[in-house]
Amino acid sequence: MPSLLILLTTLVFAAAQDVQIQPVSYEQGGIQFEGRLVLPKNAKHLLPAIALMPDWMGMTSQADAYALRVAKWGYAVFIVDLYGKGAQPKSAKEAGKLAGDLKEDVLLLRQRAIAALAALNRQKGVDTSREASMGFCFGGLAALELARSGAWLKGTVSIHGNLVTPFPRDAKNIHGKVLVLQGAEDPYATQAEALNFMDEARVAEIDWQVMFYGGAVHAFTNPLAGTDPKQGVAYDEKADRRAFALMKDFFAETL
Numbered sequence: 001m002p003s004l005l006i007l008l009t010t011l012v013f014a015a016a017q018d019v020q021i022q023p024v025s026y027e028q029g030g031i032q033f034e035g036r037l038v039l040p041k042n043a044k045h046l047l048p049a050i051a052l053m054p055d056w057m058g059m060t061s062q063a064d065a066y067a068l069r070v071a072k073w074g075y076a077v078f079i080v081d082l083y084g085k086g087a088q089p090k091s092a093k094e095a096g097k098l099a100g101d102l103k104e105d106v107l108l109l110r111q112r113a114i115a116a117l118a119a120l121n122r123q124k125g126v127d128t129s130r131e132a133s134m135g136f137c138f139g140g141l142a143a144l145e146l147a148r149s150g151a152w153l154k155g156t157v158s159i160h161g162n163l164v165t166p167f168p169r170d171a172k173n174i175h176g177k178v179l180v181l182q183g184a185e186d187p188y189a190t191q192a193e194a195l196n197f198m199d200e201a202r203v204a205e206i207d208w209q210v211m212f213y214g215g216a217v218h219a220f221t222n223p224l225a226g227t228d229p230k231q232g233v234a235y236d237e238k239a240d241r242r243a244f245a246l247m248k249d250f251f252a253e254t255l
Helices: 002-016 061-071 092-104 106-121 138-148 168-173 191-204 237-254
Strands: 019-028 031-040 047-053 076-079 126-136 155-159 177-183 208-213
Touching: 019 061, 019 106, 031 061, 031 106, 047 061, 047 106, 047 138, 061 076, 061 126, 061 237, 076 106, 092 106, 092 138, 106 126, 106 138, 126 138, 126 237, 138 155, 138 168, 138 177, 155 237, 168 191, 177 191, 177 237, 191 208, 208 237
Parallel strands: 047 076, 047 126, 126 155, 155 177, 177 208
Antiparallel strands: 019 031, 031 076
């Protein structure tokens, strides 16, 4: 029932935002998944598409809000289900377990992200020659692992994402450009991780950018994260606005 309530709420909001939203079912490894495709209404041409990897809480209203925000730029945005239909976490403790298991099994995480991209490719109205991926927090890790798997993406964006991978040499498989947006004071996705990623990208000779936002901590684009940076997790309106402006330019350039 909670997931149905979220979808109904999103549908009402989407109607007011001149976009439409539809559930998309797909399967991987014998598990059923259900993502959500957000499209601008009355599109006259095939739309470039973005696979959006949510944070560790999965298919939430915040993931919907991110997707609606990006879809209004003229993209088809697919909110990816990384946990499975009916398996969304109900608490941070559950989210930590689910996300932690996938962090321990990065190859499985990649398989689920690849299956989601394949599901996106099957949707009407999507230009499969112009696709990108983006992700927030744990979803940033998923977006990067999708790129490291060799997926044919024009661009990848990680927003306050986890950057550590057990397969750094797989950066050589990345197609397209990469943009990493980090809070300079983030205790969970640290500058040391970002520096390691930069070395990884240099060795692979990919097209990359890393941006740090001064004073920002983890989850700086999430209004539900609170406002006290001393907690290590907090919303930062200025960093949020600047990050989305840079993403908008990045997608305009890549897609």
